[in-house]
Amino acid sequence: MYNKGISKAVINRLPRYHRYLGMLMDKGVVRISSAGLSRQMNVTASQIRQDLNLFGGFGQQGYGYNVAHLYDEIGKILGLDREYHLIVIGAGRLARAVGSYVGFQKRGFNVEAFFDRDPRKHLDDFDDSIKVYPLDSLAGYLKDHKTDIAVIAVPSDAAKQLVPILDKGGVKGIWNFARTDLQVPDHMTVQSVYLSESLMQLSYKINH
Amino acid sequence: MYNKGISKAVINRLPRYHRYLGMLMDKGVVRISSAGLSRQMNVTASQIRQDLNLFGGFGQQGYGYNVAHLYDEIGKILGLDREYHLIVIGAGRLARAVGSYVGFQKRGFNVEAFFDRDPRKHLDDFDDSIKVYPLDSLAGYLKDHKTDIAVIAVPSDAAKQLVPILDKGGVKGIWNFARTDLQVPDHMTVQSVYLSESLMQLSYKINH
DSSP states (O other): OOOTTHHHHHHHHHHHHHHHHHHHTTTTTOOEOHHHHHHHHOOOOHHHHHHHHHTTTBBBBBBBBHHHHHHHHHHHHHTSSEEEEEEEESHHHHHHHHHHHHHHHOOTTEEEEEESSSOOOOOTTTTTTTTTGGGHHHHHHHSSSSEEEEEOOHHHHHHHHHHHHHHTTTHHHHEEOSSSSSOOOOOOOEOOOOHHHHHHHHHHHHHO | OOOOTOOHHHHHHHHHHHHHHHHHHTTTEEEEOHHHHHHHHHSOHHHHHHHHTTTTOOOBBBTBHHHHHHHHHHHHHHTSOOOOEEEOOOSHHHHHHHHHHHHHHTTTEEEEEEEESSSSSSOOTTTTTTTTEEEGGGHHHHHOOOOOOEEEEOHHHHHHHHHHHHTTTOOEEEEEEEOOOOOOOTTTTTEEHHHHHHHHHHHHHHHO
């Protein structure tokens, strides 16, 4: 519904709008002007109006934006008004950290299983309903459990081999933490977090 | 030396060049043309030549790029030819995961201490020389230990309060995992990893 003609840059800004609106709600702010939001976010007011107009505006001349309403609307645009079934592939430090970050802090994103070559790995604070399954049981699991998102936190080579299995199993999106650019078919989507590249950007900035 | 007139977009691409060149070296590839690199990376050959020319080229007409040489040169540009003293603030799941990711996989980035409100937290596989110190000892620690980079993996409010302490303690760069935009003075730099926003971008893409 919303995707036509919306640039990647705008889409990348939406979660940030959502974050700031959430903070304003926490502070009890009921409404805010594009100018007010602009001061908070270091984005120009016209940029904000432009971005939000793409989604039908939500603002009223002279009134500004209703914070809670805008927060909800952007949440809907971002797909935060539904539930997601998640699995985490890998049960190492990073996999467990990301899995529990999502499982305990992100409403609607339900972590339901981990997969690892070594299913004896410990999940720390997850309750017993969430287990580490052997990696070779992944295809079978996906047959029986509708899964929307797979978090990948395994080495690069292993990560690439997972894509066809996830595709066949009906997984729609991959949240990739492996240090590789995963190629996925058009009906799938991948969002990567490259920790190593982020650290290199920091070291570059420190030195220049 | 290199920073004049180099766009953020180029700087963001450099770690990716570095990653691909590293993979080529692992495969034993000695030299590659911009066209060859372009096929690997889904970046146009002219883009690659343009980017690398900013740093004096490194390529030779007809020969292409010497993979190992280019890898080293880009590494130097990224500041990977020196050592960094790191501390991690926070000793929760994500802090430990990021700390051990850096400590065990990133040569030159030396994780030397963790800080947490609860110094009894466990560091899993770090050797005994690396401890969790109480957060209120941070300023004192920085007086005695030259520290280049602080990884921040604590809640947003706590994160903001750390900046002046880190600045006073001579920390040059912050690798921020807190869900907030940290404001730092001009002589400091911050690189943020917003896991939550990345996940929202994924859910957006899944739904459109």
